[in-house]
Amino acid sequence: xxxxxxxxxxxxxxxxxxxxxxxxxxxxxxxxxxxxxxxxxxxxxxxxxxxxxxxxxxxxxxxxxxxxxxxxxxxxxxxxxxxxxxxxxxxxxxxxxxxxxxxxxxxxxx
Amino acid sequence: xxxxxxxxxxxxxxxxxxxxxxxxxxxxxxxxxxxxxxxxxxxxxxxxxxxxxxxxxxxxxxxxxxxxxxxxxxxxxxxxxxxxxxxxxxxxxxxxxxxxxxxxxxxxxxxxxxxxxxxxxx
Numbered sequence: 001x002x003x004x005x006x007x008x009x010x011x012x013x014x015x016x017x018x019x020x021x022x023x024x025x026x027x028x029x030x031x032x033x034x035x036x037x038x039x040x041x042x043x044x045x046x047x048x049x050x051x052x053x054x055x056x057x058x059x060x061x062x063x064x065x066x067x068x069x070x071x072x073x074x075x076x077x078x079x080x081x082x083x084x085x086x087x088x089x090x091x092x093x094x095x096x097x098x099x100x101x102x103x104x105x106x107x108x109x110x
Numbered sequence: 111x112x113x114x115x116x117x118x119x120x121x122x123x124x125x126x127x128x129x130x131x132x133x134x135x136x137x138x139x140x141x142x143x144x145x146x147x148x149x150x151x152x153x154x155x156x157x158x159x160x161x162x163x164x165x166x167x168x169x170x171x172x173x174x175x176x177x178x179x180x181x182x183x184x185x186x187x188x189x190x191x192x193x194x195x196x197x198x199x200x201x202x203x204x205x206x207x208x209x210x211x212x213x214x215x216x217x218x219x220x221x222x223x224x225x226x227x228x229x230x231x232x
Contacts, residue, residue: 003154036218044224045114046204051218057111089155093217097168099208101147101155 004029004090004102011108012080020105022073022090028100030071034093037066037075041086050075077107085109112137116205116223118190122230128192132205132223139163139181143208144188145219146179148201156201160208161188195230202227 005023012018022029022037029035037050048057050066053073063078073092077084090102118130132144146158159169161179169177176193188205207221 034217036216038219038222045222046206046219047222048111048216048218048220051216051220055216057216057220091155091219099157099219101157103154 002100004092004100006088006090006102006105008103009106009108011110012077013110014080014082016080017076017078018080018107019074019076020088020090020107022075022092022102024071024073024092024100026071028092028094029068029073031095032093033068035066035068035073036091037064037073038089038091039084039086040089046089080109082109112207112221114205114207114221114223116203116226118203118226118228120227120229122195122228123232124196124230125194126230128190128195128199128203128228128230130190130203130205130226130228132188132190134186134188134207137207137221139183139186141209141212143210144179144181145206145208146188146190147204147206147219149204150198150201158190158192158203162211195228197230200228200230 035053038046040046053068054066065076089104094100113135116132140163143160145160161167178191202225205223206219209216209220
């Protein structure tokens with residue numbers, strides 16, 4: 001499978017919002033609700049922040065929200081905080097017990 | 111979520127064998143797929159392979175001839191070996207837990223190791 005497409009970078013000012021897209025195909029994002037998002041601070045373990053398109057694991061602030069339309073999923077970070085500056089990547093189930101990952105987006109908090 | 115701690119040799123010469131171990135604490139091996147994922151420098155994440163608590167494995171077709179993933183349930187550890195490495199195997203390697211078999215699965219990689227940078231160079 002091909003990687004899911006994300007913008008290389010995104011930025012927003014403190015307190016503002018930023019939205020990251022994750023574009024796949026009808027074989028992955030378009031068909032399945034098993035889209036997840038991860039926050040990765042370099043040198044640390046990636047952290048699951050959204051699963052099944054919009055669900056937040058316990059402990060993840062509600063500033064993080066997810067959605068999906070067609071073949072594109074989106075992650076929105078509202079009320080940007082300095083600690084939100086990180087790499088973010090998406091993942092989608094692609095059938096037959098296969099998962100595909102996004103290309104990653106570096107979020108900068110201005 | 112579980113705590114995954116991984117380790118292994120970080121510098122290899124071409125043709126050598128890559129060996130990584132991932133220790134799982136704070137959770138059972140049962141009910142999950144235990145996965146290896148890698149990210150070459152400047153590139154996206156690549157799924158390497160996985161194993162469940164019963165020892166059933168699935169490998170990336172591009173790597174299966176050189177790849178072996180095993181599980182030591184007595185130590186709560188997962189291991190990866192990749193033989194005959196080349197520069198193309200240079201990457202950050204991660205172990206991760208895939209939650210798709212529990213009663214209320216997240217269908218996501220809910221726990222990750224911190225990563226091990228493996229460099230293949232002569």
